[in-house]
Every structure is written in structure tokens, then in C-alpha cells.
Amino acid sequence: MSALDDTDRRLLRLLQEDAARPASEIGRELGLSQPAAWRRIRRLREIGALKGRRLDLDAAALGFGVTVFLGVKLARTGRANLEDFERAVSAIREVQTVEHVLGLYDYRLRVVARDLADFERVLRRRIMTLPGIGPVEANVLLSEERLPGPI
Known part of the structure; x- marks a missing residue:
């Protein structure tokens, strides 16, 4: 660069x-x-310093009152399993970010839902049926202070 x-x-x-x-x-x-x-x-x-433009939407104002961070451990790791999981989880519209991380879990997901009942539906019917999924830990967002600053 x-x-x-x-x-x-x-x-x-x-x-x-x-x-x-x-x-x-x-x-x-x-x-x-x-x-x-x-x-x-x-x-x-x-040179890649700018990667497009983003529009920040207010999830709560749009009816998505719950944000949950999920730690996801895959039952089996391997390149094919990672790619299958990433492709499948990226198709779930409630999943806002998919981060492949190092640590206790393999992935960190940011999921929005209308309420806890809606989140439970997304978790049970969509996320827990993903290929290769193992243990999942959920953390409900209580508040967020985003301080975007220059890198």
C-alpha cells in the first residue's frame, strides 16, 4: 500500500x-x-484504503429491538467445513456480521431480531441447523457506545 x-x-x-x-x-x-x-x-x-460507502441504519428504529452476539464453535473444522458454514450463515438476513475469530469459539456473529421470541425462532430454525454447528453461546447487547475513529 x-x-x-x-x-x-x-x-x-x-x-x-x-x-x-x-x-x-x-x-x-x-x-x-x-x-x-x-x-x-x-x-x-x-490503493484499497477506502472500501466503499456504508449507511448506518438504526436497528431499533426499524423494529429490531434485540441484538445478540453469538459465539459459535464448529463441530468439525477444516477448510470445507469453514466455507460451508460461512456460506450458509451469510444467507441468514438477521445475521449482520460473521467474524472468524481465534479463541474459545470459531466464529462471532452479530444477530438482530425484533424481540427475544423472534431471536429464539432464528436461533432454533436457522442458526442451529447450519452445517457443522457445535456449541453456541449467546450474549444479549444491553447498550452500545460506538466511537468510530480513525485507524
């Missing part, structure tokens, strides 16, 4: 705050012209 200078880092901080901010506004804040700001943004995409 190409080295990032101070202007690139400031640009990334501005985009983290608001990814939809126009290049002309970014340029003004950084002391660059709009084309120069746009070229930097394009270069950051090309």
Missing part, C-alpha cells in the same frame, strides 16, 4: 464523519481544489 500523508489522513477522517460529503467541501476544508480532493479520494479507493 502506498504511504499516506497528513492530508490523506485528514481526508479519511472527514469521510468517516460523512462519506457523502462533496469533494468540493472536502477540498475547501483541506485547502485543496475540488479536482485535487477528488483525485486523492480516487487514489485512496484504488
